[in-house]
Amino acid sequence: MKTLWGFIRKEFRQTLRDPRMRILLFLAPCVQLTIFGVALSTEAKNIRLSVVGGLSDTTLQEIHRKALASGWFIPARTSSQDPFMQIQNDEADAVMVTPVGGLDRSLGRGTGELQLLINATNVTRAQGIERYFSSIVRSLYEFKPPLSFDVRVLYNPAMRTALFLVPGVMSMLVCLITILLTSMSITREKELGTFETLIAAPVRPEEVILGKTVPFVLLGMSNIPLIVGVAMALFGMPLRGSLWLLLLSAFVFVCCTVGIGLFISTIARTQQQSMMGGFLYLFPSVLLSGMVFPVENMPWVLRVFSYINPLTYFIELLRNIMLKGGDARLIVFNILILSAMALLAITVSWRRFKTTLS
Template identity: 35%
Template sequence: MSGRVWALVVKELLAVLRDRKSRAVLIVPPLMQLALFSFAATLDVKAVDLAVLDQDGGAAAVELAQRFTAAPYFASVRHLAGMAQVAPELENERAMAVLVLAQGFSRDVAAGRPATAQVLLDGRRSNTSQIVQGYIQAVVDGYNADLAARRGQVGPPARLVVRAWFNPNLDYLWFTVPNLIGMLTMVVGLIITALSVARERELGTFDQILVTPLSPREILAGKTIPAMFLGMTEGLLIVAAAILLFDIPFRGSFAVLLLAQFLFLLSVVGVGLFISSLCMTQQQAILGTFSFMIPAMLLSGFATPIETMPAFLQLVSQVNPLRYFLVAVRGVLLKGMSPGMVLEVVWPLVPIAVVTLSLASWFFRRRLG
């Protein structure tokens, strides 16, 4: 690295680190977002409110209703007096589901005939309803198994045994936090880079850089290296918080994670420089950054699987650097992926970085001309 580029790198780092607001933006918001999204952005369904309408009143119906009260999935189980109370429970969202045990339920159970219980779900929250339906089915299956055992009956001929790899307890934090490592690292890398040139133009100091002996490539290098350094540091801070504060396992190689993070940040910094080369003010740079970040997060596979998206969106997601890094960071932390497997995942980041950095350099030189 030439002395001129090094001087620009030092100048960029000092401009960020000496500013109290910039230091706060680099440290406090990412950690706050990590804590907030880890607990708020979850698809886990816990503490479900259930209502039970027992029109039978027999021993079998009472026993089944009591099993729901004892189940860990349900925070409260309210008993309704009649059908007129069912609709208000769902309409006013006081209950996520209503279990209806019709007359004759206990009589059918005692006679060995199939007994039917009806479940009414709030379809406005479709995903949650499906999960709650699974909870209710699990309680009913346990009741049926115990009932068959008391009567000396043979259980079902086939039994499903479930074992979850890489996340034995299906803890949703083990899925959310590794994804947040990638997203927050992207946010920091993009904002630092996108604001660098725009800040110089807005403050009027960019003209001072232009009269120096620095070439456009040296100026770009001086803007890229500080962003890479700060992004890597911020990413490692988020990884440390994930491991120490949220007890996320780290089963892979630290060097492999650093390599994947470096390639990811290189492609992200290219996007940030491209945005910065087009913007004249910091406000424009921030708007451009968020215009890229939101689609990148939606097309990364974090919220919904990429395989379920339309074909043209799956094609667009192939140029999204976040898509590849999320697979790598989850694999390194939870799976212990080997270096070869990680390289098979993250190699598209290299051409993405080449294209974005080249475009940023071309636009940068064009704007200077």
């Protein structure tokens, strides 16, 4: 107990005294959360729309006017009359090509066909453009189909991508900070040689492991209110579920990532190696977490990795608790899984940890 308390005071002082660590701990989350939250949007905006063949038809005019009024489109400034060249020269993102003889005339014959060229180098953007046009056409012609959907979008009625992505970014930040903090603290001691002095004292491996776990779990947890606060203030993230449940989830997740950081430091010898190890772990873990790409769409080989990835469970927990208010079953299940993973990571590091040199 005395040893643990000594470790806690020492690690807190060292971490909070180091300007680099202070930045990593307090400034980086705010900046990154803002950047990611604002930039990581799958909504297409400022789509440059051009019309080739002139706006002689009333229908075409109507479509064009509606498109611009929707706020998604802006008129494109074009120099060429060739619709393909307009996209090729990056003057427009979408080009409407008036059919020969005019749209009104072909509509008068029954069915009209309006060609639409879309730049799909960015697939999500292209899909967005296609969706907007379909909805414009739907609003032009008041079909009365025998069946219609009474759609109510729950939990995120405006379908803001930020509400979906911000929990992911929050989890990623917690993951990154705790792994780097923990693994670099141990490898720094190895580099400086203080590690040798540390294990020259009669300490058991579990004392050192606890001494290197508890302070960083506490430091990581001190980060949670900050990250949640920024997410709520800046992106209007709601917190519909219990704050305590959120903190409990964060706690098991932080234990897990600190355990992974410990594990990295049992392999790495230098701070640089541990930093590389941290990023090497982080990238696949973010990609396979369902933060952006749905886990359900992955081939089964990759899905396996998603299911052994702590980040997957924490993102799910955050989204569920913050947006939906929390489902008892999902929360219990995910927290149990994260606890098991934390236990595993810390046990493995403890087994690998030696109080002798080699």
